Amino acid sequence: MKFGLFYELQLPRPLDQETWDPNAEKQLIEEMFEQVQLADRLGYDYVFFVEHHFLEEYAHSTAPEIMLAGLARTTKNIRLGHGVVQMPPQVNHPARVAERVSSLDLISGGRVEFGTGEGASDAELGGYNIDRTLKKSMWEEGTRECLRMMSETPYPGFDGEHFSMPERNVIPKPMQSPHPPVWVAASRRETTLLAARFGIGSMGFGFETPEETAVRVGEYYRLIREECFPIGKAINPGLFVLNQFMAAETDEEAVRRSADGPGFFSYSLGYYSTTRGTSRTASGERMIDEHHAGVTNIHRAFDELPQEQKDGRLQLSDAKLMTAEEISAGEPENEMAKALYRAARSGSAIGTTDTIRENIKRYEDAHTDIMVFNAQCGARKHEHIMEAIERFGKDVLPEFAERHETVHRPWRAQQLDGVPYEINSSI
Amino acid sequence: MARYDDVHDESVRTLLEQATNEMRGGDPAAAVHTCCDAFGVLMKQYPDLFEENLPADEKVHHQQFPRFGARLVSVDGQPGFEFDRERFSIGEAFTYLDFTTDTALKHQA
Numbered sequence: 116m117k118f119g120l121f122y123e124l125q126l127p128r129p130l131d132q133e134t135w136d137p138n139a140e141k142q143l144i145e146e147m148f149e150q151v152q153l154a155d156r157l158g159y160d161y162v163f164f165v166e167h168h169f170l171e172e173y174a175h176s177t178a179p180e181i182m183l184a185g186l187a188r189t190t191k192n193i194r195l196g197h198g199v200v201q202m203p204p205q206v207n208h209p210a211r212v213a214e215r216v217s218s219l220d221l222i223s224g225g226r227v228e229f230g231t232g233e234g235a236s237d238a239e240l241g242g243y244n245i246d247r248t249l250k251k252s253m254w255e256e257g258t259r260e261c262l263r264m265m266s267e268t269p270y271p272g273f274d275g276e277h278f279s280m281p282e283r284n285v286i287p288k289p290m291q292s293p294h295p296p297v298w299v300a301a302s303r304r305e306t307t308l309l310a311a312r313f314g315i316g317s318m319g320f321g322f323e324t325p326e327e328t329a330v331r332v333g334e335y336y337r338l339i340r341e342e343c344f345p346i347g348k349a350i351n352p353g354l355f356v357l358n359q360f361m362a363a364e365t366d367e368e369a370v371r372r373s374a375d376g377p378g379f380f381s382y383s384l385g386y387y388s389t390t391r392g393t394s395r396t397a398s399g400e401r402m403i404d405e406h407h408a409g410v411t412n413i414h415r416a417f418d419e420l421p422q423e424q425k426d427g428r429l430q431l432s433d434a435k436l437m438t439a440e441e442i443s444a445g446e447p448e449n450e451m452a453k454a455l456y457r458a459a460r461s462g463s464a465i466g467t468t469d470t471i472r473e474n475i476k477r478y479e480d481a482h483t484d485i486m487v488f489n490a491q492c493g494a495r496k497h498e499h500i501m502e503a504i505e506r507f508g509k510d511v512l513p514e515f516a517e518r519h520e521t522v523h524r525p526w527r528a529q530q531l532d533g534v535p536y537e538i539n540s541s542i
Numbered sequence: 543m544a545r546y547d548d549v550h551d552e553s554v555r556t557l558l559e560q561a562t563n564e565m566r567g568g569d570p571a572a573a574v575h576t577c578c579d580a581f582g583v584l585m586k587q588y589p590d591l592f593e594e595n596l597p598a599d600e601k602v603h604h605q606q607f608p609r610f611g612a613r614l615v616s617v618d619g620q621p622g623f624e625f626d627r628e629r630f631s632i633g634e635a636f637t638y639l640d641f642t643t644d645t646a647l648k649h650q651a
Binding site: 254256 | 609631633634
């Protein structure tokens with residue numbers, strides 16, 4: 116199993132004032148650079164940046180290509196991942212995506228991972244006047260044509276459902292041939308299966324358990340072997356899982372340093388996943404107030420929640436990490452609520468390095484290709500994130516890296532034996 | 543082996559096989575309609591599915607029947623489907639097919 120870092124660039128508003136300090140966003144970015152550069156030196160394999168729009172506090176990573184370009188010139192080995200580029204053409208015209216991804220691939224020496232997606236909440240899709248029911252179709256068309264633009268000279272042009280353009284040679288071409296490894300954000304389980312059919316990697320953002328991951332891995336690789344018809348010119352078989360992460364000298368200290376990170380992550384994600392004003396309690400009481408752009412202090416709303424409503428707060432304040440069985444026993448049915456619940460409660464990569472090693476080994480046993488850590492979230496402190504990256508990088512990562520070569524790679528080769536398509540994968 | 547082969551109910555399995563063949567034949571729109579038919583049969587067998595999958599609000603529900611151009615609706619309290627358009631992408635059609643297949647497999651288990 117390989118490892119990466121994941122960035123939303125979360126920036127909770129201060130609790131005691133209405134907006135951020137003028138330098139807050141700059142400081143957040145500077146700290147991110149230090150964290151990723153440290154991870155690069157320690158041998159972490161990937162960093163992924165989201166692309167979200169207008170989701171104040173939850174995700175200030177609105178221009179990931181800029182962050183990745185900066186990292187391309189200040190890191191050496193870590194692979195630079197879009198997690199993801201939003202493919203509806205109103206947000207990113209496919210030709211502009213091809214130009215940017217190829218340019219990034221060139222300046223990074225071929226280190227790009229091309230994650231693709233649809234966009235999520237009405238807060239961001241509505242900002243670009245995108246009909247949510249069309250987003251999957253837009254993703255599919257935009258991704259397929261973008262990959263053709265990267266790999267065909269000239270691109271013959273296209274007259275599609277969602278965009279059209281005449282024949283042009285889209286330049287530059289990427290360093291990785293025929294194009295960088297392609298991924299798709301898979302919030303729905305069905306999208307993981309679709310990823311296999313299209314021959315692209317599945318980015319699992321649902322905080323899946325090891326047992327669920329094992330089932331998905333089996334289905335995914337069967338489809339790659341038996342029912343794959345690639346959307347691009349090369350396939351990228353692979354699954355990653357996202358996990359909350361904080362390492363410290365003791366479990367209790369890791370939980371303390373984790374602070375409200377996972378809780379705020381879950382709350383703010385849920386906040387934007389809910390059309391404003393529609394989420395109500397059984398008695399009809401509005402759970403989330405209407406959002407006022409540039410004004411609403413989501414962090415304060417989270418902080419003022421009754422203790423029992425703060426996802427994970429009770430467990431965190433008790434410094435008690437829940438076992439997988441405890442998590443499973445109490446989780447809600449609805450998939451979104453389940454993801455939020457797990458994000459807040461799962462301690463599988465929060466603790467000492469011994470705790471983390473033992474817990475994530477279950478994902479390795481399930482043949483997970485990549486685990487990506489959500490380290491920067493909520494109001495966590497930069498120095499704590501740095502220490503966590505260093506502890507894991509020195510104490511745990513090397514043994515997993517060794518087993519990746521000696522155990523996982525042969526297993527993957529067996530799974531992919533006989534697959535007739537060109538493979539471009541960094542796994 | 544295709545996943546629909548594991549579905550015990552013959553009527554649902556036949557519809558899922560038909561949808562799969564429609565996908566292979568390059569007709570994702572027909573496959574979406576057939577998946578809706580199959581989900582309709584499932585809702586007759588497992589009535590709770592209707593309420594579980596009928597959106598009560600505009601929240602994002604990743605575990606409910608997809609809303610990518612074909613929608614589960616209530617018609618006088620009974621399940622029905624509305625189609626916003628007649629063209630569907632491959633990805634949309636597979637989403638309906640896999641969701642319906644998963645639902646069938648999960649409930650028979």
